[in-house]
Amino acid sequence: MQGLHIEIVFGKDERIGPGKVRLLELIAEKGSITEAAQAMSMSYRKAWLLLDAIDKLFPAPLIEKRVGGHGKGGATLTPLGREVIRQYRAFEGKCQKALTSDYPVLTDVQPDLRD
């Protein structure tokens, strides 16, 4: 099994899933929305739209833009942004563990797909 794809669904277009969480992680790592988007082979516009969607979802901002010197400024995560990543990854790990220990039929697939 490769893993779980978990989305928390709040409304038709309001979701938190692996794509948005990965984007946040890359912003934390690279300090730049542009570089995070590039690392996901995503346009800056697409990344900006995802971040805008996240910001509308939570009660406070998850990222903070820094005004740069030359060209585009960087971006960092707020404490809430870091906590969202931490809890999402912990939740995902917990579900993964429950799946492999308690629901054997769901992962008992064809031998070449098992790992």
Place this chain on the structure above:
Amino acid sequence: MQGLHIEIVFGKDERIGPGKVRLLELIAEKGSITEAAQAMSMSYRKAWLLLDAIDKLFPAPLIEKRVGGHGKGGATLTPLGREVIRQYRAFEGKCQKALTSDYPVLTDVQPDLRD
């Protein structure tokens, strides 16, 4: 929150998620692939492709076609098919419970999205 969308990912195109599970549930309920597809506003062809994908995933068939009298025959789930549904829904329920009890930040969203 509306709920969780959980897919178990085995390979690029090999996944079990809410769409396939719902289709299986509707086949169990209606005894017919045609009627199950209609209930999901899905073409018979699309339903057939999903069922074919599921059959390639698991080590034994999940559905059994019955040869009908007039027109198309019906379909029922095998014991494995019923068990896949049961375990998927139980797994989903367990993750849902863990989410709301242990990862408060992930569901503490804008007031109008909370239910």
